[in-house]
Amino acid sequence: MGGQALLPVAMPRSPLRPVLWAALMGLASPASVEEAVLRLPESKGGLQVDALGGYCMKLPGPFRSPPVMSVAAQGLGAWTKEQILCLQDADVPEASFTISPWPKRSEAEAGEFGFGPEVGVNLRPKIETSAVWPLQAQTPTLGIPFRSQAARLLALQATLSHQTVVELPLVAARFRKSWAIDVRDVNRSVSCEPEGQVGVWRIACRFARDAPVQLVVFCGPCARSSARMEIVQGKKRQETDAPWIGLTAEGPLQWVITVRETVDDREKVQDFVIAAVMGDEEVRWAESGVQRNVRIFGMLLAQATLLTAVALGFVSAPQTWPGLSSASLVLPYLALLAVREDAPVLLQSGFTWWPLSQYPLLLLMEAFALMLIVVVFHGHAALQFLQANGPGSAEEMPHGLSFGAWELRVLSIVAVPVGSAGLRIALSGFFASRGSSFFHHLYGLCGLGLLLSLLVLPWKVLQRLKDLFQEGRIIGVQLQEGTKYIDRVCDQLSSIPVARPSRILGSWSESASWQRSVPVAMIEELEHHGSCKERGGEPWHRHWSAGPWQPRLPHQPSTSSEIHRSTSGLRYRPNSLDSMVSAEPLIGKHGWKSPKACTVSPLLAAHPISVTTRFCFAERLGYAGVSGLSWLDAAVPSKELALLEQSLPQICLRVQACQLCGPFTAGRLSACFAAGDRTPWRWSYDVLLKAFLGCLVTWAPEAVAGRPAMQVAWVATMVLIAMSVPYSWPYVHLIDNLTAFLGALALPCGTAFYLWGHELDAAQSAMVVTLLLGYLPVLVALLAMGFSLRPSGHEMSPMDVKGWGELSGNRLGYERLSLEEDSPVHVKQRPEALDIHLADAVLLPPEKSEAPRAHLPCEVKIPLRPMHLWMKGVVPVSSCLDDRHPQVAVPMELLFGLESRNERDVPSPWATVLTPNSGWLLYRDQEMNGGLKWQEVLREGLHSAQPALLREAEQVLQEEHETLTALEILD
Structure with a gap:
């Protein structure tokens, strides 16, 4: 390259960089750009140049060494020495100027042409000739056609007493496409024409064979605002704040020019590609703004990572x-x-x-x-x-x-x-x-x-x-959702896994990695007593049955040989999980069966493992497990565990195998057992x-x-x-x-x-x-x-508990039930026979316990009649308030102490009574009431209440209904 050489990219950035570039390249820095004022020698005055529809400035030329140009242009010092540059605002066909005296003169000092005594100004439109246009002060010149070029090189001449004292180049430039830049050749051997498309700014400069390529790039924003040009050619880069810059090439070449303009404290970036090609060759355009686009794209993606x-x-x-x-x-x-x-x-x-x-x-x-x-x-x-x-x-x-x-x-x-x-x-x-x-x-x-x-x-x-795996401390348990790796001896309990369904994400949001399950309690150690299914020759390829899980026995095998010998009959094992659930259908030949006919409800069957807590963690999300009676199923929120632990030293829950945690799979090596991983x-x-x-x-x-x-x-x-x-x-x-x-x-x-x-x-x-x-x-x-x-209350809904709503699905409890065509007709016509009510089980703490009462969401599996009783002045009022959620009083020891006896041994109560401070279950059998009639139990519990309230309560309970009456006495 000759003329204007490009410096390496590695130039360090600093606040002085534009000035250093200007000094190094011989370009005008912001401080060196002056108004277009021409001072006359041996005179106190001067001339000010203005362009119609544009603006002018005085600055050094865009080239450091003289480019190849005509003799007239060389003698004038065009493109190198100090000269005047006038930029047009729009795509005008002609350039016109106004020359004014500086400073402004009075009429007495105006002289013949208005510039002062014996001062004359001439414009030479064609520098190759000596023909000049005499100018009148503050009078626009005749139009000078651009002739399809981006700029015209003129000469401005000032005379004093008919002697030429100043003659310097004047460049009139325009922006043919209303772009931020335009390009003109120096020696007229190159033709530069914009080839713009939508969203692309391109200028093709075509030159003849063996002709040097010397171009001048004009930048409008650089002259009138805080803008700069960045020129990239291959691996070379340079910047300038000057409104023009010279480019030189020995052959075909392309430059990527980026104009960065600050508008309203925001940087506006425009990219242009200038290609110097020989003759009519097809231009293979470089992508405009490639680096910038890729950098922004990469930064946006990096922000997503962060x-x-x-x-x-x-x-x-x-x-x-x-x-x-x-x-x-x-x-x-x-x-x-x-x-x-x-x-x-x-x-x-x-x-x-x-x-x-x-x-x-x-x-x-x-x-x-x-x-x-x-x-x-x-x-x-x-x-x-x-x-x-x-x-x-x-x-x-x-x-x-x-x-x-x-x-x-x-x-x-x-x-x-x-x-x-x-x-x-x-x-x-x-x-x-x-x-x-x-x-x-x-x-x-x-x-x-x-x-x-x-x-x-x-x-x-x-x-x-x-x-x-070889020692049998970690096993791969086959569950309905797939294989889960669990410690063979578990001592902690996590909440019931909750998956958040999504129409957008589909089954992905229901996979194991989306099921949130946080640890909620320490439990008595449970050991897996199920059978091992040989699959593959390595221990970690073997799959084990889902259960059973029983309290850990004192003796544990210490060697792999003992484990192998004991896999078929080490300890007592029930046959399978299916033995825990009755195979009888819930709908028989004579209609809906009583709850006693179902050995285990679907909710409890979905949580077949019994655990006993020994330390409950405070303030945990989700549900810890379930519990139930023959007439009631309850889901236990994790946040209620600490409250229950204040009244009961141990809490018996029914949970799933995937809730069990041990020190290996959930501890230090938990990174190897992520829920989304297929293998540990x-x-x-x-x-x-x-x-x-x-x-x-x-x-x-x-x-x-x-x-x-x-x-x-x-x-x-x-x-x-x-x-x-x-x-x-x-x-x-x-x-x-x-x-x-x-x-x-x-x-x-x-x-x-x-x-x-x-x-x-x-x-x-x-x-x-x-x-x-x-x-x-x-x-x-x-x-x-x-x-x-995403915030959502759906995560804490009891409907997320596995097995909940298998018999119901709404308040009436029959829509989700699959009724085949051969089902009894009267069952289809009487969906109220399947009525299962959603309620809150208010847990009654043991006697002499001051712990507050916990509330558990529950399903009452027998017909429920919620009643409310309160005093309106001195008159007792009883009603079924539809706006209040039904509440059923249940003793804590009754709900969480059934693991040692059969659920069928516990009959359903006839009524429950709940007061602000206490509550009772009432049975028709006096033996279940402690040998007392239910009226005696009610009077003893309400001995401090008003007689009218007691009589109204007895009257409500005396009404014969084939339902469970849940009487709540309000303040």
Whole structure:
């Protein structure tokens, strides 16, 4: 290149950069741009130049050395020396000027032409000739046609006493397309014409063979506002605040010019492409604004990553872990490729959000900082638990708060950068400086030790898992939803899993990873006594039956041989879960059966395991389990457990197998048993793979440089890694697997773009596809996060409890019941015979207990007649208030103490009475009333009430109904 050379991109940015560029390039800086005032020598006055429909300024030329031009232009000093530039506001066909004396003169001093005594001004439209136009002060000149060009080069001449004292170039420029820039050639050997399309700004400058290309770019916003031009040609870049700049090329070339204009405190960016081509050759246009678009796109996606990571710090969202695990495999790999000096510019632009990854120590500091943040949050969560549960709760802490449970998950996120940093430290310490000091060898040993630790830890975890499966401490239980890995001996209880259905997400929101289940209580140890089904030769491939689960016996097998011998008959085992539920249909030949005919209700059958709590955690979400009588089923909210524990030392609940937790699967190794993972060893292989990628991205670029065969092998390795995802099927749900596979496709795409992106014509599209694939797991995780953070009261609805509403489904309780065609006609015509009422079971604490009463949602399985009684002055009033939810009084010991006897031994009560301070169950059988008639029990309970209220209560209860009367006495 000659004339105006472009400087390297690596020029440091600083507030003085525009001024330095102007001084270095011979261009006008903002301070050097002056008004178009021409001072006359040997005179106190001067001339001011104005353009009709435009504005003028005096500034140096756009070229540092004289370009190739005519002799007349060279003698005039055009395009190099100080001159006047006038820019037209619109696409006008002609330029016209007004010359005025400066400062303004009086009529006595105006002279013959108005410029002053003996002062004359001439305009030379054609600089190749000597013909001039004499001008009159403040009188517009004749129109000077642009002749389809962007600018005209003129000469302004000032005379004093008929002697020429000043003659300088005057450039009149316009913007043919009303664009921010336009282009004119210097020596008329090039024809520049805009070739704009919708949303694209292009200017083609066509030159003849062997003719130099010397162009002047005019920038309108740079002259009238705080704007600047950024010129990019290949890997070279320069900036200027001047309203024009000169470009020189020896042959076909393209420049990308970005005009950044500040409008109302906002930056407006416009991109233009100027192409210098020979003759009528077809222009292969470069993409306008490629780097900017890719950078913005990458930053937006990076913000989604940051938002997801921050939200995870405050909300437990297990459904996001598959997406984050896949993203932590792909994104750090691409970012580490992007920060290399030989990476394509687009790849660097797409990952500017990782500014420190080129320095291994700073990269380690980033990873350790993330680990430290997680440790702080972990400690904060543990302190919150201790504060909420009081002294002595440290020994009863949930297994999920064990040290390592959170840290192992974070380790899988930072494995790629840590592996890369470890290898780079080792290589720089051992091989970068031959014969270096002991410090360098120690530095290399630290990196090698870090890398080995990253490789050994997942291997040790994998060996630990194999031992636990071999010893039978962890088993894979077959449940209706699939296989769940549970400790064979469990000592903690989590809430009933709640899935939030969604029409948009479909079955994905109902999969295991979306079922929120938080720990709620410590329980007496339960041991799985079911049978083992041999599937595969390895212990972790064996599946076990769903139960039964019984209290743990004192003796436990200590060796794998004992486990193997005892799998068929170690202890007593019931036949199956089906033996717990009666096979009789609920609808018989004579209509609806009585509750006694059903051994276990659908609600209790859905929770076949009996547990006994020994320490209930405070303030937990969801439902802990269910409990029931022959005439009532109740769901137990987790937040009521602590309240119940104040009255009863132990609480007996019915739960599901998936609620049971142990110290292995829910504790330190819980990262290996995420609900969305299909196998427990996925975490170990995932960390090993990420450590391998971290090492590969550090070693491979130097190893394959200039070796096409090794480059192809590198890309093929990435393809194999991507194809291993559908082969291994690491996650439970299809969406998670599909997201992981598409995200893994970014590995070969990013590698190929790194190797051959410099020569790729569709670089922008390829980079956008790579970014979309790389960030797809994060975007899916963000979607899952949005649904997790969505406020909804549906999560706490008792309808989410499995088995609830199997007989009902609404208030009447018959819509969900499947009635076949051969069902009794009278049952179809009388749906009220299936009436099951929703109510609140008000639990009555034992005598001498001052604990407040707990309220449990329940279903009353016999016809219910809710009645309310209150005093209106001195008159008792009884009524069935439809606006009040029915409440049924139930003693705590009766509801939670039935595990030792058959439910059929407990008859249904005739009525329940609930007062603001107490309550009773009334039976027709005097033996169930303690040998007293129900009237005597009522009088004894209401002995302090007014006689009129007692008489009204007796009258309400004396009415004969084949229902359960729930009498609530109001204040």
